[in-house]
Every structure is written in C-alpha cells, then in structure tokens.
Amino acid sequence: MMGRNNCTCQGERSKAQLMETIGQSAFAAYDTLLYMDTHPQDQEAMAYYHKQAGIRREAMEEYARRFGPLTMDLIDETDCHSWEWMMQPWPWERSGKGRC
Amino acid sequence: MWIYEKRLQYPVNITKTDARIAKIIATQYGGPDGEIGASMRYLSQRFTAPNRVCMAVLTDVATEELGHLEMVSTIVHQLTANLTVEEIENQGFADYYVDHAVGIWPQSAGGIPFNSCEFQSKGDPVTDMFESMAAEQKARSTYDNILRVVRDIPEIADPIRFLRAREVVHFQRFGEALQSLQDQLNSKNFYQMNPSFDIGLTREPCDCQGECVQ
Numbered sequence: 535m536m537g538r539n540n541c542t543c544q545g546e547r548s549k550a551q552l553m554e555t556i557g558q559s560a561f562a563a564y565d566t567l568l569y570m571d572t573h574p575q576d577q578e579a580m581a582y583y584h585k586q587a588g589i590r591r592e593a594m595e596e597y598a599r600r601f602g603p604l605t606m607d608l609i610d611e612t613d614c615h616s617w618e619w620m621m622q623p624w625p626w627e628r629s630g631k632g633r634c
Numbered sequence: 635m636w637i638y639e640k641r642l643q644y645p646v647n648i649t650k651t652d653a654r655i656a657k658i659i660a661t662q663y664g665g666p667d668g669e670i671g672a673s674m675r676y677l678s679q680r681f682t683a684p685n686r687v688c689m690a691v692l693t694d695v696a697t698e699e700l701g702h703l704e705m706v707s708t709i710v711h712q713l714t715a716n717l718t719v720e721e722i723e724n725q726g727f728a729d730y731y732v733d734h735a736v737g738i739w740p741q742s743a744g745g746i747p748f749n750s751c752e753f754q755s756k757g758d759p760v761t762d763m764f765e766s767m768a769a770e771q772k773a774r775s776t777y778d779n780i781l782r783v784v785r786d787i788p789e790i791a792d793p794i795r796f797l798r799a800r801e802v803v804h805f806q807r808f809g810e811a812l813q814s815l816q817d818q819l820n821s822k823n824f825y826q827m828n829p830s831f832d833i834g835l836t837r838e839p840c841d842c843q844g845e846c847v848q
Contacts, residue, residue: 571690572810626708
C-alpha cells in the first residue's frame with residue numbers, strides 16, 4: 535500500500551495545489567498549441583509552449599507518484615499496489631472519494 | 635487516436651442543485667449549438683481540409699471540445715445530484731426525468747434529441763470553415779444567454795465564463811485558418827468549385843504554412 539497517499543509533508547505541494555498547477559500549465563500549453571497551428575514560425579510562442587508543457591509534465595508526474603495517475607502514461611509512476619486509475623476520483627465526482 | 639486525461643479542463647464544483655438551470659445548460663451538451671455538435675463537426679470536416687493549418691486547427695479544437703462536453707456534462711450532473719422527486723416536479727424536470735432519471739443524455743433545452751443535422755461537413759473547405767466560425771459564434775451567444783440566467787451564482791457562472799471565452803479564441807483560430815485558405819485562392823482559383831471533391835482527394839495535401847501557390 536502507498537502509505538503517504540493524500541499526505542503532504544512540509545515544503546510539498548498539496549493535492550489541490552498540484553491539480554491547480556496542472557490545470558493552469560496544461561491550459562497555457564494547449565492554448566499556445568492552438569496559436570502555433572496558425573503561427574508556426576513564432577519562436578517566442580514556441581518557447582512559451584515548451585516552458586508550460588514542462589511545468590505540466592513535471593506536475594503530472596509528481597501527482598501520479600503521490601496521488602495517482604491522470605493518464606495511462608503515468609500509471610507506471612504510481613507507487614501503489616491497487617489499481618489507482620480506477621480508484622482515484624473521476625472528474626465529475628465532487629467528493630474525491632477514491633484512494634489507495 | 636485519443637488518450638484520456640482524468641481531470642476537467644477547468645474545475646467544476648457545484649454544491650447547490652437546481653434542475654431548472656441544469657435543463658438550460660444541458661443544451662450546450664447535446665443542443666443545436668452544443669459541444670457534441672462542435673466536436674463532431676470539426677472531427678468530420680478535417681478529412682477534406684486542403685492544407686496543414688486547417689487540419690491542425692480542426693483536430694486540436696475538436697479535441698478541446700471533447701473536454702468541454704465533459705465539463706458541461708459535469709455541471710448538469712452536479713446540478714441534478716440527489717434531487718428528490720418533489721424537487722424534480724417543482725423545478726420543471728419531470729419530462730426529462732421520466733425518460734432518463736438524472737442520467738446525462740444529449741438533447742436541447744426544448745427536448746429535441748441531438749442529431750448530426752445540427753452540423754455540416756460539406757467537403758468544401760471555404761464552406762466548412764465559415765460553418766465552423768459560425769458555430770463558435772452560435773455557441774458563444776448561447777453561453778451569453780445562459781450567463782444572463784446564472785450570473786449571480788458564481789459556482790455555475792465561473793466555468794460557463796471559461797467555456798464562453800474559449801469560443802472567442804476558437805473563432806479567432808478558425809478565422810486564421812480561413813485566411814490560409816483564402817491565401818491559396820489565386821493560384822488556380824480552385825476553391826470556387828468544390829475543390830476537395832474535384833482535386834483535393836487525389837492530391838497530397840499542401841505542405842506549406844499558408845504560403846504555397848499550388
């Protein structure tokens with residue numbers, strides 16, 4: 535079992551903080567992706583895309599390690615013996631009932 | 635191919651149920667200008683898009699719309715969670731309830747089921763891009779209509795404002811994609827006559843970034 539699930543140690547980002555970072559960086563990256571589709575030569579925008587995509591990837595990996603995977607690619611990151619993909623809350627659930 | 639990401643594009647956390655508002659907002663799931671129609675329209679149109687700008691914009695906007703129909707469904711689901719039969723009757727939801735209880739099903743606010751006649755895929759790139767731009771404005775107008783009803787309820791208005799803002803951005807991107815089509819008009823003037831049917835399907839798609847003269 536993953537003993538520290540839902541636990542936040544000093545200096546660590548909380549589950550909600552991590553999810554907020556993921557939401558913001560993923561949005562910034564995707565909005566920039568749409569812009570790049572019609573402005574493929576804009577180097578400044580491309581650099582911004584890579585920066586935001588990196589923040590997103592790093593936060594998604596940390597979220598997977600500590601709380602559970604948000605995509606299939608991150609299932610391997612999750613340190614847990616139960617099937618967290620199914621156990622963790624689905625996006626329409628308000629109560630956040632799932633856990634390891 | 636798509637891979638699911640187990641989160642909403644923008645958070646939805648509704649604590650107070652309201653079946654009357656749920657019915658209104660559900661029209662942006664399966665109604666005439668809803669997110670299902672938006673996503674299916676762009677996913678369908680992209681196959682006869684004649685340049686890489688249009689292929690990319692149609693695919694990437696359609697993908698984001700899948701996330702939007704998940705957000706709208708979540709709003710409707712949370713607005714109808716744990717309703718009593720009395721609340722359902724008093725809040726004008728009985729006609730939906732009798733067929734679906736509180737399950738999510740694509741229909742307009744007036745009860746008309748979703749069907750693909752809500753959108754077009756004409757095989758003519760200029761026709762299709764104008765259709766897509768109009769779709770973004772129609773959806774934006776619908777979100778404006780919804781906002782007049784819910785603007786004093788922050789937990790509903792907030793995600794609706796996010797969705798409205800995305801329609802504005804998508805309209806801008808489709809406008810730029812239309813420009814990429816218009817920039818190709820002078821070469822052989824082929825957009826005047828159903829080009830995807832007459833020329834496009836047997837020809838490699840244009841590989842330039844809006845500057846070719848093929």
